[in-house]
Amino acid sequence: MSRFLKENYKSLEVYTPGEQPKDGEYIKLNTNESPFPPAPAVVDLLTKQDVENLRLYSDPTLCTLKEKLAKLYGVEKENIFLSNGSDDILNFAFMAFGHNGALFPDITYGFYTVFAELHGVEYEEIPLREDFTVDYKDYLGRNKLIVIANPNAPTGDSRPLWEIEEIIKSNPDSVVVIDEAYVDFGGNSAYKLIEKYDNLLTVRTFSKSRSMAGARLGYAIGAKGLVEDLMRIKFSTNPYNINRLTCALGEATVDAEDYYTEKCKEIMSVREYTKEKLEELGFEVLSSSSNFLFAKHNKISGEKLYTELKSRRILVRHFTKERICEFNRITIGTLKQMDTMIDAIKEILKGE
Numbered sequence: 001m002s003r004f005l006k007e008n009y010k011s012l013e014v015y016t017p018g019e020q021p022k023d024g025e026y027i028k029l030n031t032n033e034s035p036f037p038p039a040p041a042v043v044d045l046l047t048k049q050d051v052e053n054l055r056l057y058s059d060p061t062l063c064t065l066k067e068k069l070a071k072l073y074g075v076e077k078e079n080i081f082l083s084n085g086s087d088d089i090l091n092f093a094f095m096a097f098g099h100n101g102a103l104f105p106d107i108t109y110g111f112y113t114v115f116a117e118l119h120g121v122e123y124e125e126i127p128l129r130e131d132f133t134v135d136y137k138d139y140l141g142r143n144k145l146i147v148i149a150n151p152n153a154p155t156g157d158s159r160p161l162w163e164i165e166e167i168i169k170s171n172p173d174s175v176v177v178i179d180e181a182y183v184d185f186g187g188n189s190a191y192k193l194i195e196k197y198d199n200l201l202t203v204r205t206f207s208k209s210r211s212m213a214g215a216r217l218g219y220a221i222g223a224k225g226l227v228e229d230l231m232r233i234k235f236s237t238n239p240y241n242i243n244r245l246t247c248a249l250g251e252a253t254v255d256a257e258d259y260y261t262e263k264c265k266e267i268m269s270v271r272e273y274t275k276e277k278l279e280e281l282g283f284e285v286l287s288s289s290s291n292f293l294f295a296k297h298n299k300i301s302g303e304k305l306y307t308e309l310k311s312r313r314i315l316v317r318h319f320t321k322e323r324i325c326e327f328n329r330i331t332i333g334t335l336k337q338m339d340t341m342i343d344a345i346k347e348i349l350k351g352e
């Protein structure tokens with residue numbers, strides 16, 4: 001750290017992303033990427049011309065991609081905000097709407113505390129229930145920025161829409177952000193409620209269900225006023241926040257919706273298969289509506305299982321936070337990858 005850094009950034013605890021090893025080194029089940037490539041039409045899209053056109057700025061209005069998404073979800077393009085990964089939108093939301101403080105669960109996406117600290121937002125972490133689910137009653141009538149991942153990460157649990165609506169309805173003077181990064185794997189999206197509530201922002205990403213983590217594309221479907229607010233911030237920081245290549249790939253991705261729907265179904269079925277196998281081996285596995293499982297075993301510590309798997313070239317995600325340190329979060333890969341992991345776990349458990 002240099003002596004030039006502004007005081008309030010000096011004590012920041014930065015977000016630690018999951019390990020990103022070199023390609024092919026590991027079976028990578030640690031950052032919830034898709035095991036499948038993008039749709040064929042997306043893979044084949046880019047031409048030399050597209051690369052040559054990189055000399056030109058991208059479209060700051062992102063009109064075509066917005067229109068495609070608006071059509072897909074039956075909303076207006078004024079309800080859509082696009083960003084360089086959905087982390088960017090979450091960052092903007094804390095920046096723009098956090099001045100009365102923020103609330104989110106104690107066990108959730110680790111970036112929320114980082115954004116709160118970054119923007120000097122006071123926050124309260126509300127403990128999940130004993131069974132690691134959100135109790136919506138904890139969020140009623142609080143009138144602070146509320147951020148809930150639904151399905152939640154790293155637990156995988158999805159709350160029913162009526163509970164989310166109660167939260168939105170009872171906090172009319174503050175913004176409710178529903179982070180739907182995993183909604184395509186069996187969750188309940190709240191986006192249709194934007195017609196009824198001017199304080200709702202749902203945040204989504206192409207990183208998980210759309211096989212595009214490396215392209216960095218996120219979007220929000222939200223009340224028009226909130227989208228306008230986010231645009232103000234975008235045009236005050238980085239008007240060309242989506243590069244030309246990602247924009248083109250994003251458009252082709254929306255056109256290939258059927259491919260991704262099918263891949264999500266496949267991931268959900270492999271998830272249930274894997275859950276059953278892990279339970280047969282004595283794991284406690286939380287029920288999941290996402291593309292990962294959260295599991296622990298009473299014969300082996302979470303950290304040891306993580307280390308043993310890593311030494312066998314399988315990478316899962318282990319968190320050190322006390323309440324969840326006996327668990328590991330396992331991204332759902334292909335059926336073959338899951339079988340390889342289950343065989344490795346059998347071998348590891350034999351040694352315990």
Ligand SMILES: *Cc1c(COP(=O)(O)O)cnc(C)c1O
Pocket residue numbers: 032084085086087088109149153179181204205206207213216217218
């Ligand atoms: C992965 C993830 C994101 C961020 O996704 P990007 O679009 O890749 O920035 C946001 N929220 C949750 C809960 C996630 O797991």
